[in-house]
Amino acid sequence: MPPTAPSRRRNEELLSAIHEATLAELAERGFSGVTFEGVARRARTSKPVLYRRYPSRAELVLAAVHAREPLPVLDAPTGELRADLLSLFSAHEARYHRLGAGVIRGLLAELPQERANETLAAGSILTHTTLRALVAQARADGKLGPREVPDAVLDTPIALLRHEFLMLGRVPSRAQVEEILDLIYLPLLRLHSGAAAPSGR
Amino acid sequence: MPPTAPSRRRNEELLSAIHEATLAELAERGFSGVTFEGVARRARTSKPVLYRRYPSRAELVLAAVHAREPLPVLDAPTGELRADLLSLFSAHEARYHRLGAGVIRGLLAELPQERANETLAAGSILTHTTLRALVAQARADGKLGPREVPDAVLDTPIALLRHEFLMLGRVPSRAQVEEILDLIYLPLLRLHSGAAAPSGR
DNA sequence: AGAATAAGATACGCGCCGTATCTTATCCGC
DNA sequence: GCGGATAAGATACGGCGCGTATCTTATTCT
Structure with a gap:
């Protein structure tokens, strides 16, 4: 035997x-x-x-x-701000999609407040840092204005994407992600960094 | 007896x-x-x-x-855009605060998706419609530019406030609300409506 | 080798679920 | 008012998952 x-x-x-x-x-x-x-x-x-x-x-x-399901990282920054942001957001969106809204909602409801915050923060601090780096790079390259961008502005897209996914229960479409980027985020970045002409184009 | x-x-x-x-x-x-x-x-x-x-x-x-917990109503639009938005946001925030994040999170986790969406939509005075009306008024009064503002932009503060409260578990402070308003929302509205000078006051 | 450690099996009381059954107070139409 | 319809209220049920306690036994460390 x-x-x-x-x-x-x-x-x-x-x-x-x-x-x-x-x-x-x-x-x-x-x-x-x-x-x-x-x-x-x-x-x-x-x-x-x-x-x-x-x-x-x-x-x-x-x-x-x-x-x-490790946190998504931005593999290769191309230096092209819009493209890099887009791929970052897509990675995020893909992660959400794999997890499913139900899981995150459940965790949010059942984890103690503190723990939920840590967890969310761990996810978003990473993103925050990434965003900060990307924006800093773009500013250094002269693609944006010279001024520092406030944190509240920097984190806007995290909040918007999460809201779309968790509250409304839909995985943001490519088009929506681009909308957030083109209508909201990039204009805000230009504005707050003090870029030249925020109007046409 | x-x-x-x-x-x-x-x-x-x-x-x-x-x-x-x-x-x-x-x-x-x-x-x-x-x-x-x-x-x-x-x-x-x-x-x-x-x-x-x-x-x-x-x-x-x-x-x-x-x-x-009946819906609060926006009592008196003064016609002053910033003030009206601020009081709208405050009412919204106060409602969340009375309910508590735990309750909303629980509901979100346990209600069927459809029902959750209805509820979120119906339960909020900070609705798309209200914002649209306020902005339309401001545009008519010449306080903003003439152009129509895209829906995605119009709804930004809803997402930001909800995110702050539900995800991060904090009731937004007055200062934060003002930050959202002054750094993000009003600039976006000016920009998209095509208002004159978006730069220094 | 022997001691320490942790896996694994089992069993417990408890609370809540969701439903079925039955009685009886209250309401409504005549 | 009376009598039938309606719904409140009491009770009981099997089932399940909780969280813990107890005990045996395989594995690892010294």
């Missing part, structure tokens, strides 16, 4: 099975259908093993999502 | 007791702590009575909130 019959998983192997099971349950049953019991069954483990790691359903889901 | 001992409530009286109990539970235990059983107990009625009226917890809470 096989001597290694009752092989017992640990650490990464186990953790990975848990995350996988969680994501599968998430996909099949939606956020509210994710259950400690269900995940334990599916990952062929037991509830205590889960409870030893995660204090709540929300944390479990969050961990699984983070493990499999 | 009193002949009207087992007085049995109906219609408004009953409904009102249900709403009151729901709001009380909401306040004490938060959205996720609201329970059909708990509300029934507190309203001194029974679960079937509740289930005959509301199909889900979210609908129960929604009804209670709507019953006790």
